[in-house]
Amino acid sequence: MKQIRTLFLLAACMLSLQAFCQETFTVGDLKYTIISSSSKVVSVSAMSTSISGSVIIPESVTYEGISYRVGVIADEGFSACNGMTSIAIPNSITTIGIHAFYSCSGLTSISIPNSVVTIGGQAFNYCRGLTTIIIPNSVTNIGNSAFYGCI
Numbered sequence: 001m002k003q004i005r006t007l008f009l010l011a012a013c014m015l016s017l018q019a020f021c022q023e024t025f026t027v028g029d030l031k032y033t034i035i036s037s038s039s040k041v042v043s044v045s046a047m048s049t050s051i052s053g054s055v056i057i058p059e060s061v062t063y064e065g066i067s068y069r070v071g072v073i074a075d076e077g078f079s080a081c082n083g084m085t086s087i088a089i090p091n092s093i094t095t096i097g098i099h100a101f102y103s104c105s106g107l108t109s110i111s112i113p114n115s116v117v118t119i120g121g122q123a124f125n126y127c128r129g130l131t132t133i134i135i136p137n138s139v140t141n142i143g144n145s146a147f148y149g150c151i
Contacts, residue, residue: 029048032061044057049079055086057089059090070090074097075099077100078101080103087110089111094116095118096123102126105129108129118139126148129151130147
C-alpha cells in the first residue's frame with residue numbers, strides 16, 4: 001500500500017512539474033516561450049543582453065511545424081540590452097511585460113502598435129536614451145513607474 005501511495009505521489013508531482021515547465025526555442029537572437037499551446041501563442045525575449053542594433057520581432061514564428069503568434073514581450077525580455085538601438089514591435093503583440101526594456105540605454109525611440117493593451121510596470125525604466133515614444137489609445141493599462149528614470 002505504501003509503494004502505491006509513493007508511486008501516486010511521484011506521478012502527481014511529475015504532472016504538476018510539467019504544467020509549470022514552459023517549452024522554449026530559439027530563432028536567431030530571439031528566444032520564444034510557448035505560453036499557450038491551445039491558442040498557439042508565444043512570448044519573445046532576447047537570447048542575451050549582447051543583442052545590438054535594430055531588432056525586428058516577427059508576428060509569428062514556426063516551431064516543429066506549428067505556427068505560433070508572437071503575442072507577448074516577456075517580463076525582462078530585453079532588459080539591459082544596451083546595444084539595442086531600435087525595436088520593431090508587430091501588431092500581434094498585446095502585452096509588453098514588466099521590466100521588458102529596463103535599462104536599454106541605447107533605445108532612442110519606440111512606436112507601440114495599436115494591438116498593445118498592457119504595458120507592464122517599469123517596462124521602460126532607465127531607458128535614458130529614449131526621446132520619443134508613441135502610445136496608442138489601445139493601451140488601457142500602464143503599470144507603475146513604466147517610464148521612471150527616462151530623460
